[in-house]
Amino acid sequence: MQNEQIGFVGVGLMGHGMAKNLLNAGYRLTVIAHTNRTTVEDLVARGAVESNSLSELAAASTVIHICAPGSPQVEGIVSELLPSLKDNSVVVDCSTSNPNSTLVLAEQIEKAGCHMADAPLGGTPIQAEAGELATMVGADEAVFERLRPVFAAWAKSVVHLGPSGSGHKMKLLNNFLSLGYAAMYSEALALSEKVGISVEQFDSVIRGSRMDCGFYQTFMGYAVEGNRESHKFTMKNALKDMRYLEAMADEAELSNPIGNAIKNSFAMACAAGGDGPENYVPHLVDFVARNNGLPK
Missing domain, CATH: 1.10.1040.10 (N-(1-d-carboxylethyl)-l-norvaline Dehydrogenase; domain 2)
Incomplete structure (x- = not known):
């Protein structure tokens, strides 16, 4: 069993495959439903735990992935996660977001005693299912090294570009x-x-x-x-x-x-x-x- 406890918000076209591959790599996974229950039910059948709220998901996780349509949705998700984040946990935004928003969120998360990484995706849902996505990462060097084995579960190509915002x-x-x-x-x-x-x-x-x-x-x-x-x-x-x-x-x-x-x-x-x-x-x-x- 891997050390990190993974939370995943947004198990849709791309997120389902990523989450599935995290389970396959031995990570404990907590997910939350949004509009499509089919993907959540599939992941629960594979061993994931379904959370009833974002605060509950935050309390159960040390690394939280977010796959959302854009910055307004990511901002809303982070605002609900923040009060319940475990100390030293990492929020990983895999959405394609506005870097200006990302930098503001990173500062808020750091003030809460946690970390943020932006890791937007390159590839298709087929590549997500196969664990062959690419990701371009913005994060502190130590945070990136901590996340490297997590990324390896769902990405074939991982490039660290610099501090928060660089990936986006x-x-x-x-x-x-x-x-x-x-x-x-x-x-x-x-x-x-x-x-x-x-x-x-x-x-x-x-x-x-x-x-x-x-x-x-x-x-x-x-x-x-x-x-x-x-x-x-x-x-x-x-x-x-x-x-x-x-x-x-x-x-x-x-x-x-x-x-x-x-x-x-x-x-x-x-x-x-x-x-x-x-x-x-x-x-x-x-x-x-x-x-x-x-x-x-």
């Missing part, structure tokens, strides 16, 4: 690139159709070339093959992340015109009805097409 900063930079690809692919495919080159022809040139990459392949899994779940990351979350990137650029006093163009592409799609829970990033291609008078 890098995650936003990572998503800036990936969501920029999505915006460019969507516009390129719309233009391709406008000038008489089919999606299949476009793909036959790009796939396998220097312009190919893993993100291109999952994105085109929808555009070419019609697989609506080829990349299960919502456009609503994409827009949220680009707004966080904008806030980070503003804080750094950096001109961010390309980031704003990407943000506006997702804002257009979400305003046109793409902000639902089953509207994923590759579906942006449909909204850009319709916006340009193409049938989709």
Whole structure:
């Protein structure tokens, strides 16, 4: 049995696999239900304990993972955890959060005699189930070393970038690139159709070339093959992340015109009805097409 007692808030698309792999590695795990009881019941059947409240979960845990939609939710969760945190425990925010918020939370948690690490995720739910996620970590060196075996239970690649906030900063930079690809692919495919080159022809040139990459392949899994779940990351979350990137650029006093163009592409799609829970990033291609008078 491992020494750390793990609490997990947010056992959804990504969190379920992470929590399952923590159990498989021998950690004692406490979980709490939110909207989906199926994942909680599966984890309890595997040996997890279900908590009735966040304060109860905090009192039972030495390392608490949070996988939430964004900073407002993380802030609310931390406010409920704080009064019941064990001394020297660690709160690990695996969400894609606003680094400005992360730094404020880290200070609050330190004042309570505990620690914070930001460990946002790279990968898909399939990789989460397989224990093959990537994570980029912001934490004090000693805290990172303490967490290293915990991360090893659910991550294949772990990179320590520096103090609190560093992981969330890098995650936003990572998503800036990936969501920029999505915006460019969507516009390129719309233009391709406008000038008489089919999606299949476009793909036959790009796939396998220097312009190919893993993100291109999952994105085109929808555009070419019609697989609506080829990349299960919502456009609503994409827009949220680009707004966080904008806030980070503003804080750094950096001109961010390309980031704003990407943000506006997702804002257009979400305003046109793409902000639902089953509207994923590759579906942006449909909204850009319709916006340009193409049938989709």
